[in-house]
Amino acid sequence: MQLTRRRSTAMAIALSSSLSLQKSASASFSYCYSAAAFNLLRHDRSRALRKNVHRLKSSTSRSDPSLPSEATCYKSLKRSRPMRIQAKALHLSEAAAAKAALVNDRTKIVHFQRHGQGTHNQIYKQWADRTGIPIDLSETNPQLNPLLLPEVIDAPLTDKGRDQCVQQRIDKGEYLGGVELIVISPLVRALETACITFEDHLPSINKSSVAGSEEQVRWIAHEGIREELGLLLCNQRRPLRETLVQFPHVDFSLLTHLESDEDVYWKQHRERTSTSINNVGRMPQRESMEDMSHRAYDFLVEYLYRRPEREVAVVGHSAWLLAMTNAVIEFDEESGDGEEFGTMFGQAELRSAALTFTENN
Secondary structure: OHHHHHHHHHHHHHHOOOOEEEEOOOOOEEEEOOHHHHHHHHOOOOHHHHOOHHHHHHOHHHOOOOOOOOOOOOHHHHHHOOEEEEEEEEOHHHHHHHHHOOOOOOEEEEEEEEOOOEHHHHHHHHHHHHHOOOOOOOOOOOOOOHHHOHHHOOOOEOHHHHHHHHHHHHHHHHHOOOOOEEEEOOOHHHHHHHHHHOHHHOOOOOOOOOOOOOOOOEEEEOHHHOOOOOOOHHHOOOOHHHHHHHOOOOEOOOOOOOOOOOOHHHHHHHHHHOEEEOOEEEEOOOOOHHHHHHHHHHHHHHHHOOOOOOEEEEEEOHHHHHHHHHHOEEEOOOOOHHHHHOOOOOOOOEEEEEEEEEEOO
């Protein structure tokens, strides 16, 4: 954890102090955020900064760097899939009773959590606070979108983000004792969030593994719950060797091309979706809400549903969770659960639901 804390501090120093592009004596470019640059950007009337301004202003309160456009009604998409997933929102205090009442293996109790504040979230908020205009996350110019800078790759938690996770453990830890499996995005901020929030489930030499004792909770990283792919470098995974050292208790065997240190899953998506701009170069596209929903559906149906555990924690990201809650799982319309559950998760927020899987006839 200390390694990531130092990395988070270094990133903050490199990126959060100013916003202007300066040229160094060696003719290389360094990014620093200055008040002058903010004033310049505030009055910039370039098409890049102004496009989609109404959509951007509507998302100011989200303070989120990975959120696509407004969620749409995806009823037809849900009904077209071979498996339908009915959801019932649960208060955490109801999880144990709901689990005890399960009568078949088609229903699982799932605790969904978004990661705590990451360095990229902090940068996004600082930009919006200073300019009055959120970052256009579809902007391809790093001068206007700092989440394209290599320094934000696999952004870790900030101190605030870690504190948010600690508070969740303090407030809700007593209700999470029945968790049998923790599935996590392989991005560092999600792994850190899980380790802090579910600290009581971390493997320990003090926990006996002799016959007859309770089995330890499994920790598994899964590509299917990663954040939006394509453009924003905060969602690209750092070299795998660094992650393996920091999180030795997590099983990374399901990752694509595990033998490679680079983020092959990310790279393949960018190569597959990149398009030329004005016939010059190729620019990767942001993953759409619908495409993220396909990933979420595959994860829930092809992986989670097939697992033997009945109570599971899934720790991921805001855009993925938004796609999953709006375009994959279905709530009873009369209950009103879908309206609240389908909103964007707050930083480190936990929401629980009973998911029932049925074949779509």
